[in-house]
Amino acid sequence: MLYSAVLPQTTPFRHGHRLQFPRTQSKIRSYYYQNRFPPRTRPFLPHFLTKYPSGYRKSLLGSSSFDSSAPPSFYDDDGDDFDVELGRLLALLPEEMRRRVSEHPELHQLIEVVMDLGRKPLARFPSGDFVLSDLPIMTEDIQHATSQVGDFMIDNRAGISRTLHRISAIRNRKGAIIGLTCRVGRAISGSANLLRDLVQDGSSLLLIGPPGVGKTTIIREVARMLANDYKKRVMIVDTSNEIGGDGDIPHAGIGSARRMQVPNSDMQHKVLIEAVENHMPQVIVIDEISTKLEAMAASTIAQRGIQLVATAHGVTIENLIMNPALEMLVGGIQSVTLGDEEASRRGVQKTVLERKGPSTFMCGVEIISKTQLRVHRCLESTVDAILSGRFPNVEVRKMDYLKLSETAERELFIYSSFDKANEIIVEDAQDMSNEMTSLDAFSSEVPPNMGVDCWEERTPLRLFVYGILEASVTQAIKQLKLNDAAIELTENISEADALLALQSKLKKNSRIQAAVKSHNTPIYVTKTSSLVHITKGIRALMTDLKDGLKDFEPVDEMKLSEKLDALEEARIAIEQVVIPKGESIELLPRPSNVMSLQMDLIQKYQLEAERIGRESDVRLLILPHRSRMDEEGKISERDSATGELDDFVSANGDPNGSLYIVDRLPLLPD
Template sequence: MRALPLSSGSVLIDLHTSWNSANEIPISTTLAYFSSSFRQTRRGRKGIASSSTPLSSSSSFHSNSSSIRKPSDRFSNGSLVSSSTPLLSLSTSRELELFLELVPLRMRNELLKHDELRTLIEVVIDLGRKPIARFPTGDWVISDETVKLEDLHHAISKVGEFSDDNRSGIDHSLHRISAIRNRKMQIIGLTCRFGRAISGNAEMIRDLVEGGGSILVIGRPGVGKTTLIREMARMLADDHLRRVVIVDTSNEIGGDGDIPHSGIGRARRMQVPNVNLQHNVMIEAVENHMPETIIIDEIGTELEALAASTIAQRGVQLVGTAHGMTIDNIIKNPSLQILVGGIESVTLGDEEARKRKVQKTILERKGPPAFTCAIEMISKTEYRVHHRLDATVDAILAGKLPRFEVRRVEEKANDSVTTIVEPEKHSLHESEVTEKEYNTTQIEPTEDFIEYPVRRMIKRSNTKPSSTRTLPVCVYTYKILEADLLQVAEVMGLENDLNVTDDIGTADVILASSSELKQNRWIRSVAKFHKLSIFVIKVI
């Protein structure tokens, strides 16, 4: 660290060349000593200066230059940290500064003018197209001038080498740079994802983390799964002093470079040399390093799912992510079915089928899931928690709606502190599933279903509705074209009395063909569950 006395009696500290800043060690103790000196330099300066001043080059950022710079130069437009910035935001500002260094200068100046710069999600740079910046509010065109080859070369020169999965990063940061190549393997596009460590975003599920069970996080790309499990790793390692090992395939959890990012706390990080070897590194982590918790991001192949199941059977807490909107997506993915216990088709005997009142062939869960509970990330502030993943899978296979808990975070209007709203149990009117029903996978048919020829059904539609039912009637159709149904309704003069819905929860009746009903008997179970009548079309 270099402290240079100035004529005014204050002291200038070059944080760029300080040993503390280079190694990301907290500098609050050092800054507290010189707070009075810095307070003198903050007067009269607010926010970010004019965007005409370019950012300092990466060479000046890392070099130990002997030139003396004023605090205003350090905190001008070239550096996103203003002299009035609180100490807690210095880390985020430094991450943003590193990210903007790879953006070409002309794009950088335009990007700095955006009011939502600190909520930046990613920057897309494609050859011959206009550069785009993505924010929570939507996409924004950075410049009307198209991207040139020189712009791509500038960005590539600021990052490390690209791995086999066409991903790279910036040392000591969480940013992820993904490349698009042409047939000659030349890079013609970049997706620059801004990575940030958000402390406290796992407070909403602290009880699950402390419970010691394995947790599966599911959500669409970009919803914040990696950010969540990074904070969970830090929470387990720092707050609960557990031995945590992160299997980091793309260096997205622990950051690029050999020294892990401070966002993971005391957790250890194992890098994966080849994306196809992630399952081997997962097993190696358990066998060689005696972890209590394993953190895995993006379980996507069958081998990785098998390795996760093996780790769970060894008594190690497992925290992992997978792409998908709901658990049903995992069940329908052949490569990831093992994560929820695996699915198999079981043929029952005649007597057993009659006893259960189901068809002879049903779907059942093979074994216990690799995870104890699951979290469906709807957004960064809303989660659906399935406390018993095995019960959820059984309910879905039985054609029932599983129970889950909705947890939300609301931000107070007067300050930036987030509070956890009291969780509410999810219920869909008549969708309560008892504990006894959780433990069964059988499909129970309705007692009877109403079967009508086409003409009789249309004639019935002409009758007056009952006093308890109001028009129009909502019809849920299965394997029947909506256009055909509406055409018949128009011919019969019922276009104003009939509505077709895709949500079975809001339907009044179910309409299906006799052939489909015979082949898919689970329709009866769904109808009984929602207490709906089934009207069957029989072609004559």
Template sequence: MKSNRTKITRDEEDTLLLVATLPPALRAALRNLPLDELLEVVMDLGRLPEARFPDRVVPLADRPVGHDDLAHVTALTGAFGDDNRAGIERTLHRISAIRNRKGQIVGLTLRVGRAVVGGIDLLRDLVETGQSLLILGRPGVGKTTKLREMARVLADDFHKRVIVIDTSNEIAGDGDIPHPGIGSARRMQVPRPDRQHATMIEAVENHMPEVIIIDEIGTEAEAAAARTIAERGVQLIGTAHGTTLESLLKNPTLSDLVGGVQVVTLGDEEARRRRTAKTISERRAPPTFEIVVEMVDRDEVIIHRETGAAVDAILRGYAPRGEVREQAADGQVHIRDEEPALTAAPPPTTELTQRQGPVRIYPYALSRDILERVIRSLGLSARTVGVPEQADLLIALRARADDLRLKRLTEGGGVPLHFIKRNTANEMRRLLERLFHVIEGVEGDEVAELVRETEAAIHQALAESAEIPLAPRRPALRKLQHRIIAGHGLVAQSRGREPERHLVIYPPEEE
């Protein structure tokens, strides 16, 4: 109890150090506000200064910020680097500058930095494995906080030789002496952001670390440096730009962190044996990071324990279900899907394109407003409904797959249920484009006709166990045909030259 009180006092003292850099009038205004909840102070030239809290924004003065106010703050903080960031020595605060064309500072953001103890509980067992760990998540979700706590635990509790590569001084604070939040871990500062990859290699070659911790891997050179470090047997823990494993895989600059992607052309026999198209995407190399963690929120993560297997599943058109962990208010960690399973993405739904009248969609624990905007933007013959009993289709978050009420709604298989990973417009759009066979520049009637033709050919191939040729189609429509055919577990290949190029459906191989 005593140590906890010490931590709170240190946080309060650190916050007061940031407040002390403000002009006197702003300091006086902050005295009546809860400093333990303060997120940042924003000072823009010609505008009122603001204090930002999790649930509100409070003006700190009735006169706009002037050049003298900005000069007062910059005179009391550290020097600004090439990334326009400065700090206060031995604290985690970050002061970021906005400059005009002449390089003069016209705005400041004073971000409060706090060392949070206990943030590693969700991931402690993964850190103990010695495997390299990559953390993904949107800005502000707490990735850097997790890295700081991991550095302290690995150095102090497991007595590892840990080096923190601190490009923007967010992990270990400003100044030559690192913040105590990283424990006995050592810290290497980076002279310029474009030298981060060189500092990573220097750390391995000169200081013999067992663990390297790096924030915001964002360039091809840094991804290559990360692979070099991992190949030398050093445990690497880092963060990267991206919110999910799938989004990272689509980033050509950073996909090498999880193995990369290459396009492979198979022979006729091999394609038929695999029941795939002749041109497929495969993982290029072993992943640099064996484990990937997607941070949904500060207290919720999705873990992919075998990065290679998860990437392979995505490239085959499957959705890898990670292990979901949540930390309750009492500190208890709850785990779902402890042994992850791979579930196939739902095949295209032919009935939706042939149905008379708008398709009624019920968003289960999802934003109805976002879904309606997506429907309008795609021009679909669909609408949302307020009760599931009226729906032709249910959409829910994959994390809700074990929800008892959801299971009751879908008992008997009367209403199809489709899952998305996030409650976002992009996730909804991708699902609806697949279900409604949306193709840019193609009318709905043409799509419906194509679906009917392809379905009929599939049934014929199954009934007659024969190869069935389809009519020539342009590339965008052939891609849709491939998707429909694969959804039925069959393989098709393209034949001929444009404009007579067409698909041929192969029957299933006999056992």
């Protein structure tokens, strides 16, 4: 039964009011679910407050009416505690909003409620935003909500006692709260099962992912798993009380793991060290490492042999390598100048980037979505591979939630899947009660080196379309009967795998030409925007890129490495020679697009540079003061920014270059 269907049987769902629920019905449901699902595999059940004595129910409806004589932990594995906790978040909302959100079919997947003064309130669901009221939010609505939550700390976050919800405030310049983001927190049994083998091994794990992808939820479950299932002494350093929930008694979702609160986020690194020195933990769990000090503290802890499980914001391991505050987590990066002999033996530039030392973490996990992860079992090897322009070994692990019936019950199913040389192996969906069997099978079947294919195979081809209607492209994709996920249209040229453009339009846009040139993106042009030509173009690019992926991608990776190398060279030259010594310095010869990147960096330091040398020997000379560029420098810069398509074709039009001509249409006017 849906939560919304339960609500009409209750009295108005307001702060301080008791909810009524027919006892007989609850007994039937409890019996049904307890027999249907083994512990820890039961879904979140919509029956509301079924097993609490009525006096206790009242205490769950708002922090101000919280009854301290209530049992220390009301959370158990039945899942219905989530309904209680969701109720406490919804109690922050005015009645009309509460009713509308309660009637939403995705109530149990609710992510956040957003209330901004003078605007219509929104509920965020996985399927998108839903307007909760036609009336704008008023000051009283915000006051009503904030009066029921704990104190807002320096990070502008507050919680609701004994729940996992996070209430974040937006303030005006005078400090008054004018907006709230109310994030629903959940303890999800099974959410870390894809990592169970690594957790059990004692590996230190670094989880990275963008905001809201589910990092905290996974890390909370890892803490519980380690403490309860593997009987480890686990200490959580809980910077915003998000892992263990608000209040002094931690949420039952962390099991028997202990939790240290952090007075303010600047103190996180100190509390980390204190945790080790005072409480003899075997495992430390920490959410959101974001500063150099925190990264240093984490690396100190790892050196003491403590299993560390942590999260950081970022999308891929590469993002960490590029982040000066966090690069230490992966061992730190340094620029090394090789001797001529060594450079030619390795076939690389004289200056290369290398990992400085051991990584703080054994494994890295990129969280792609709530159901998909990429595991780098050996983070050090991944970093070394990225720095040297190779593809890292990576395991793709997937989990799926399947809807079982129209009653919106959910049961967790698990897939273990990976790709091996274009072959996709997906094990049968299994009931969670069999999850360990599934995982064991998975772990033993994962080949030690899965290489590039497993990474690339699942990534859709990102296409930047120029001068052609997106609707036509979508229609062409349909005509070709391609998988929906095979092509993704992107508006960001730098992340595109290919460009599909109308020839006449592309010729007129030198900015796009320069951009694709600097990213080395293959171009496909059509002479007309007819569906026939577009379809031909897409077929050609799919075939080329599929066939050429292996030859093509490593080249791009090499290019990335060269860019990193060149930028690091420029940075070191500026910071160690030009600025402190006031001397000019020549960089190594580089391709023109890489020099443009170096030039951007130099300008960020408010310095200027000249291009010197000829042909293959062109390089930048960084000047110690602001000076006018000589004519040669100006001309080269202008050329790269506004170069004609003709130049571009002559530079890239060879069969091994990045220019592809659809249906052999000539690019230049006949």
